[in-house]
Amino acid sequence: MITLRHVSHNFGPHWALKNISLDVCKGDFLFLVGPSGAGKTTLLRLLHGAIPLQRGQASVAGFDLQTLTSRNVHRLRREVSVVFQDFKILPERTVFANVALALEVRNMPRPHTERRVRAVLRGLDLEAKAQNLCAELSGGEQQRVAVARAVVVGPQLLLADEPTGNLDRELAMRLMSIFLQFHAHGSTIILATHNQEILSCLPTAKILHLEDGSVAWANWSLSDTE
Numbered sequence: 001m002i003t004l005r006h007v008s009h010n011f012g013p014h015w016a017l018k019n020i021s022l023d024v025c026k027g028d029f030l031f032l033v034g035p036s037g038a039g040k041t042t043l044l045r046l047l048h049g050a051i052p053l054q055r056g057q058a059s060v061a062g063f064d065l066q067t068l069t070s071r072n073v074h075r076l077r078r079e080v081s082v083v084f085q086d087f088k089i090l091p092e093r094t095v096f097a098n099v100a101l102a103l104e105v106r107n108m109p110r111p112h113t114e115r116r117v118r119a120v121l122r123g124l125d126l127e128a129k130a131q132n133l134c135a136e137l138s139g140g141e142q143q144r145v146a147v148a149r150a151v152v153v154g155p156q157l158l159l160a161d162e163p164t165g166n167l168d169r170e171l172a173m174r175l176m177s178i179f180l181q182f183h184a185h186g187s188t189i190i191l192a193t194h195n196q197e198i199l200s201c202l203p204t205a206k207i208l209h210l211e212d213g214s215v216a217w218a219n220w221s222l223s224d225t226e
């Protein structure tokens with residue numbers, strides 16, 4: 001699903017990623033951990049084409065990031081969904097409208113959109129809130145809307161950037177159980193967190209620990225693939 005080889009990224013004089021190599025297979029769950037400023041968000045942004053590949057080789061969901069341009073990045077985004085730390089949902093629109101938008105921009109026929117959105121809202125226990133404005137929701141509910149919007153398109157790969165960062169422990173654990181359900185259904189997931197406790201939710205997951213842009217340690221080896 002993802003292959004990175006010797007990927008580095010700089011913002012001016014500052015190297016946010018230094019020589020990262022990584023393999024993620026279809027169906028993997030990868031935790032991206034490390035302190036604030038370690039490069040987690042930069043790595044996720046690179047993986048969905050929000051920032052260009054500067055150095056190294058990278059392929060994501062069958063797309064070579066070296067040949068990705070602003071004109072074809074939408075094709076990658078069809079396969080890769082993101083749950084942003086600050087949700088990025090539209091507060092003045094309803095829950096239904098926020099989730100449906102992800103399908104409307106893909107020109108999905110209306111009846112199909114309605115069916116899919118209802119099914120996802122049901123799965124995330126948001127059905128009763130479908131017609132509420134997002135501004136009226138609690139933080140935990142807004143977070144679930146962000147997850148609903150990401151998964152409704154049936155992405156090959158789901159990226160989540162500290163999705164439990166603003167939640168209390170109970171809500172964080174509920175959200176994790178939702179990610180684990182998607183994983184159990186075969187989704188490939190990368191979840192960035194600086195909360196070590198989250199890792200205990202899935203002891204079999206791969207872990208990549210970033211520190212100051214470098215891989216500090218990983219619980220698997222690339223030696224088989226290099």
Ligand SMILES: Nc1ncnc2c1ncn2[C@@H]1O[C@H](COP(=O)(O)OP(=O)(O)O)[C@@H](O)[C@H]1O
Binds near residue numbers: 035040
């Ligand atoms: N757009 C940007 N411009 C300049 N520096 C940036 C930018 N984005 C991130 N950085 C820097 O890159 C480093 C890694 O940031 P980031 O990927 O956001 O880390 P994390 O998500 O692990 O907290 C930090 O030192 C940060 O200040």
Ligand SMILES: [Mg+2]
Binds near residue numbers: 040041042161162
């Ligand atoms: Mg970050």
